[in-house]
Amino acid sequence: MLVLLVATGTPRPAGAAARARDGGTLRVAALPEVRADRTGETPEGAVAAALLAAPLCRLDALGHPEPLLATFQRSSDGVSVLPRPGTRFPSGAPLGPAELARAWSRALERSPAARAALAPVHDAAATLEQAARTRGTALVLQLAHPWPDLEATLCHPALAPTLGDGGTEGIGPYLPDGSDRGRASPGFPEGRPHPDAFVLSSLARRAAQRALESRSVQVLLGDGGEAGSPALFATYLVSRPAARPVVALLAPRLDRAALVRSFVGGQAAPMPGLLPPALGGPDRPGARPPPARGAGTGLLLYVADRPAQRAVAERLQILLRDAGVQLTLGPRSADALDRDWRAGQGDLALRSVLLPPLPAPALAVALELGVDVATADRERAALGALSDPAERAARARERALQLASALPVLPLYVEGLRARLDPGLIDARRDGFGLWVLDDAWWP
Amino acid sequence: MRLRTLLFLAFALLALVPLAVSVPLASRRIEETFARELGARADSAAALANSELERLRAEVEQAVAACATDPATEAVALQLETGVPPAADAMRAVAEGRPLSVLTLRDAAGVSRSSAFLPARVGDVEPGLAAVRVGEPPVVVPVEVQRPDGVQLRPALAAARSVEAAHASVTLVGGRVLDDAWVARLAGLTGARVELEGPGLAPAVAGTAEGRTVQRQVPLGAALLRLAVGSAAVDETRATLLRALLAAGALGLGLALLGGLLVARAITRPVEALTAGVRSVAAGALDTRVPAAGAGEVRVLVDAFNRMTEDLGHATRALRAAEQAAAWEGVARSLAHELRNPLTPLQMSLETLLAARSARDPRFEALFVESAPAMLEEVERLRRTIDAFARFARLPAAQLEPLDLTSWTEQALGVAGARPSVALRWEPGPPLPVRADRDQLAQLLHNLLRNAEEAMPSGGRVTVRTRAEGSWALLEVEDTGPGIASEDRARVLEPGITTKASGTGLGLALGARIAQGHGGTLEVDGATTGGALLRLRIPRAEAATPGPGSP
Numbered sequence: 001m002l003v004l005l006v007a008t009g010t011p012r013p014a015g016a017a018a019r020a021r022d023g024g025t026l027r028v029a030a031l032p033e034v035r036a037d038r039t040g041e042t043p044e045g046a047v048a049a050a051l052l053a054a055p056l057c058r059l060d061a062l063g064h065p066e067p068l069l070a071t072f073q074r075s076s077d078g079v080s081v082l083p084r085p086g087t088r089f090p091s092g093a094p095l096g097p098a099e100l101a102r103a104w105s106r107a108l109e110r111s112p113a114a115r116a117a118l119a120p121v122h123d124a125a126a127t128l129e130q131a132a133r134t135r136g137t138a139l140v141l142q143l144a145h146p147w148p149d150l151e152a153t154l155c156h157p158a159l160a161p162t163l164g165d166g167g168t169e170g171i172g173p174y175l176p177d178g179s180d181r182g183r184a185s186p187g188f189p190e191g192r193p194h195p196d197a198f199v200l201s202s203l204a205r206r207a208a209q210r211a212l213e214s215r216s217v218q219v220l221l222g223d224g225g226e227a228g229s230p231a232l233f234a235t236y237l238v239s240r241p242a243a244r245p246v247v248a249l250l251a252p253r254l255d256r257a258a259l260v261r262s263f264v265g266g267q268a269a270p271m272p273g274l275l276p277p278a279l280g281g282p283d284r285p286g287a288r289p290p291p292a293r294g295a296g297t298g299l300l301l302y303v304a305d306r307p308a309q310r311a312v313a314e315r316l317q318i319l320l321r322d323a324g325v326q327l328t329l330g331p332r333s334a335d336a337l338d339r340d341w342r343a344g345q346g347d348l349a350l351r352s353v354l355l356p357p358l359p360a361p362a363l364a365v366a367l368e369l370g371v372d373v374a375t376a377d378r379e380r381a382a383l384g385a386l387s388d389p390a391e392r393a394a395r396a397r398e399r400a401l402q403l404a405s406a407l408p409v410l411p412l413y414v415e416g417l418r419a420r421l422d423p424g425l426i427d428a429r430r431d432g433f434g435l436w437v438l439d440d441a442w443w444p
Numbered sequence: 445m446r447l448r449t450l451l452f453l454a455f456a457l458l459a460l461v462p463l464a465v466s467v468p469l470a471s472r473r474i475e476e477t478f479a480r481e482l483g484a485r486a487d488s489a490a491a492l493a494n495s496e497l498e499r500l501r502a503e504v505e506q507a508v509a510a511c512a513t514d515p516a517t518e519a520v521a522l523q524l525e526t527g528v529p530p531a532a533d534a535m536r537a538v539a540e541g542r543p544l545s546v547l548t549l550r551d552a553a554g555v556s557r558s559s560a561f562l563p564a565r566v567g568d569v570e571p572g573l574a575a576v577r578v579g580e581p582p583v584v585v586p587v588e589v590q591r592p593d594g595v596q597l598r599p600a601l602a603a604a605r606s607v608e609a610a611h612a613s614v615t616l617v618g619g620r621v622l623d624d625a626w627v628a629r630l631a632g633l634t635g636a637r638v639e640l641e642g643p644g645l646a647p648a649v650a651g652t653a654e655g656r657t658v659q660r661q662v663p664l665g666a667a668l669l670r671l672a673v674g675s676a677a678v679d680e681t682r683a684t685l686l687r688a689l690l691a692a693g694a695l696g697l698g699l700a701l702l703g704g705l706l707v708a709r710a711i712t713r714p715v716e717a718l719t720a721g722v723r724s725v726a727a728g729a730l731d732t733r734v735p736a737a738g739a740g741e742v743r744v745l746v747d748a749f750n751r752m753t754e755d756l757g758h759a760t761r762a763l764r765a766a767e768q769a770a771a772w773e774g775v776a777r778s779l780a781h782e783l784r785n786p787l788t789p790l791q792m793s794l795e796t797l798l799a800a801r802s803a804r805d806p807r808f809e810a811l812f813v814e815s816a817p818a819m820l821e822e823v824e825r826l827r828r829t830i831d832a833f834a835r836f837a838r839l840p841a842a843q844l845e846p847l848d849l850t851s852w853t854e855q856a857l858g859v860a861g862a863r864p865s866v867a868l869r870w871e872p873g874p875p876l877p878v879r880a881d882r883d884q885l886a887q888l889l890h891n892l893l894r895n896a897e898e899a900m901p902s903g904g905r906v907t908v909r910t911r912a913e914g915s916w917a918l919l920e921v922e923d924t925g926p927g928i929a930s931e932d933r934a935r936v937l938e939p940g941i942t943t944k945a946s947g948t949g950l951g952l953a954l955g956a957r958i959a960q961g962h963g964g965t966l967e968v969d970g971a972t973t974g975g976a977l978l979r980l981r982i983p984r985a986e987a988a989t990p991g992p993g994s995p
């Protein structure tokens with residue numbers, strides 16, 4: 001069954017009768033943990049980041065890519081990415097295939113979502129490296145195996161083209177105008193946003209809630225959410241092979257519902273399977289074996305800036321203590337966690353990834369987290385061979401259930417976008433990832 | 445051992461005995477005192493710990509009671525009743541600013557519903573906190589303390605209160621973890637090493653206790669508080685005191701020894717002076733006087749000694765004068781005898797000649813011829829007697845020179861003549877280097893040989909021998925004559941004394957003077973053959989001074 005994603009969720013029906021007006025300043029409040037997500041890996045961080053660095057394309061409600069900064073041309077053995085002519089960064093640098101290749105090379109170094117998205121590309125790292133040195137009009141991505149969902153996954157926020165070593169300069173509806181400010185970009189491919197500018201403020205939860213209630217801000221990032229919105233920000237507990245016994249001790253003690261209820265909160269749901277319920281994954285866990293006791297030690301890495309991860313990590317520490325395992329917590333920044341985990345540090349890690357809204361690419365992310373390259377290639381190739389989207393999605397769900405016990409990836413919970421909008425805000429819409437697109441938002 | 449040394453040692457012993465008795469006693473008393481002090485410190489530490497625990501109990505009780513009525517707590521409890529689970533760490537806001545490190549809201553089943561410090565336990569029953577009953581005083585229970593490096597069980601002082609605002613039975617449990625910081629604070633407060641431990645609890649230790657330790661235990665229910673007071677500081681003070689005691693003892697001992705030395709010196713100085721005086725008197729210095737020193741009996745003794753030497757001097761001088769007078773009497777008697785003997789024949793011969801001349805006796809010529817040689821012989825005899833006395837009187841000082849007494853005697857005997865009836869036997873001893881006057885020594889040997897010959901008018905044997913005796917060189921002349929009676933042996937060396945029918949009595953006296961001139965003596969003894977034995981004893985050249993045992 002094709003997943004129907006809710007793509008429109010404005011607080012009130014699109015004000016078709018009203019005429020959109022330009023002008024004004026869009027005021028956005030963000031909780032501290034959202035501000036800490038500078039690279040836009042969380043849904044809230046991605047919404048904030050998209051104001052200045054839009055993704056390459058946007059997924060519609062059906063998961064179809066809508067070209068934004070580039071278009072795609074599929075060939076028999078690959079996909080060519082063609083940046084829109086005349087698209088430039090705020091510094092004036094044009095967005096060409098080389099710039100795109102460099103941005104994606106950087107994304108490969110820090111984001112499992114980016115690695116999963118480009119995994120079907122034949123020798124992606126070398127391809128990007130070569131493309132970064134050549135000039136042309138298209139970035140040709142030759143596929144190692146058929147992968148019909150490539151274009152959709154290239155719309156992931158993690159692959160938003162950015163410039164510079166830090167990857168901070170992107171192409172968005174707004175141009176940076178000082179710290180935490182932006183002004184409308186007249187050259188944005190979709191046209192300038194209605195507001196003249198935006199201001200991003202960092203506020204504590206209570207202050208941000210009061211600001212929204214008093215209409216001092218139009219958008220609150222990091223709090224609230226809508227029950228019907230897709231929850232795709234999945235958190236897995238990944239483990240080294242040597243730590244599989246620890247995970248085996250943990251699994252029977254793990255009550256995902258209680259975990260979500262007491263330690264995650266917000267728009268979160270238990271995720272018993274590799275795919276979240278929003279993508280057809282199971283919403284109830286299977287039968288749990290009786291808890292057993294063991295012994296041992298372990299190091300669990302988690303992202304310190306994410307309160308939910310910290311709370312879950314502490315809960316896992318307690319549960320494993322009951323199981324006889326002494327777990328040490330290793331707080332890291334998001335970048336450091338990805339780097340350290342890939343460097344071999346830690347026995348366990350909490351990995352949170354914004355999944356693509358399609359089952360097969362979402363499963364590819366779980367496979368990427370599982371580190372087993374051969375298995376991932378084989379599974380992706382098998383899925384990519386199915387040209388029918390519905391059949392591919394069904395097979396992906398089936399394989400997700402079958403692989404759940406084999407992969408060193410224990411799904412824990414999935415979160416949706418934690419954001420609240422001023423009810424007076426018009427024409428804010430959600431994309432396929434469930435993220436608010438504020439480009440067209442305006443208020444009377 | 446000298447008296448002074450003996451007295452010094454006696455004083456030292458007298459000083460040591462009290463020290464040997466008092467120092468160990470004082471040391472033991474110091475040990476006992478400090479042991480009591482150490483025990484008192486341990487008791488004080490335990491009392492302080494109990495006081496701190498009481499203060500903490502009151503603080504916890506008050507803080508938990510305040511939290512139970514806090515509107516924020518009531519709000520969380522009411523939220524719990526509505527079925528909407530509160531945030532796991534919702535109680536964190538309640539705990540802010542309060543002296544608590546345990547604060548958990550639990551439901552009727554004892555399940556933690558929100559926790560300020562252990563939200564990871566929400567949904568579970570915390571076994572330690574389950575033992576905390578509402579309304580009871582704070583008790584020590586084991587609680588989990590979550591750290592990045594793991595979860596530890598630590599003791600906590602906790603109390604429970606009902607949250608009145610909630611309809612359901614919602615309980616608030618709060619308390620203070622007795623953590624490392626608290627143990628360190630307690631260690632600082634009590635000055636003891638504090639150990640907090642219990643079954644399954646992570647041990648906490650703070651403070652130090654060096655040296656011997658005295659321990660006190662404070663049971664806390666689920667934990668045991670152990671306080672150990674070290675003796676290091678007390679030991680240092682005790683060591684200082686002992687050092688001071690020993691220094692005082694050593695100083696006292698030194699002063700006692702010095703005093704003993706001075707006292708012994710004061711006591712022994714007159715005694716030593718008396719000893720020296722006695723030795724001087726023994727050596728013949730009869731005018732020796734000991735300076736008046738000392739007091740009491742010693743002074744009386746010194747005075748008595750001085751009076752004694754004075755009296756002895758007087759007596760000796762009187763005896764010497766008497767002896768001189770007796771000697772002169774002997775000399776005069778001998779001289780008179782020696783002179784009278786030739787004078788009588790001379791007188792008789794002259795009277796006979798005078799009578800024959802007066803009577804014109806025709807035998808006058810014959811008488812003259814017959815008497816004149818006899819008269820000349822008597823005159824010669826008179827002259828020899830007078831020469832002998834003259835030699836005795838004019839004996840010069842000995843000119844000492846080194847010589848070997850044995851070799852010299854052998855050479856002297858070679859030229860000495862003897863009557864055919866007297867056999868001379870020579871028994872040489874080892875080489876005996878001496879310092880002697882050759883002429884006087886020859887005179888002495890001649891006198892001794894002649895004395896022996898005269899003692900054996902009908903012949904006999906004279907044995908001459910040399911030998912060594914200690915530091916002395918001996919020359920002995922032994923005859924086989926009748927010998928000298930024991931009572932006469934001391935007198936025969938006096939001038940004019942002789943046991944023979946003829947003789948001046950000066951031969952042995954002269955020999956005795958020669959022996960004296962050589963630093964020796966002439967001894968008269970009896971020979972084993974019954975004859976006389978005359979022995980010359982003079983010091984050997986290598987002997988600087990005559991040793992003990994000299995005659």
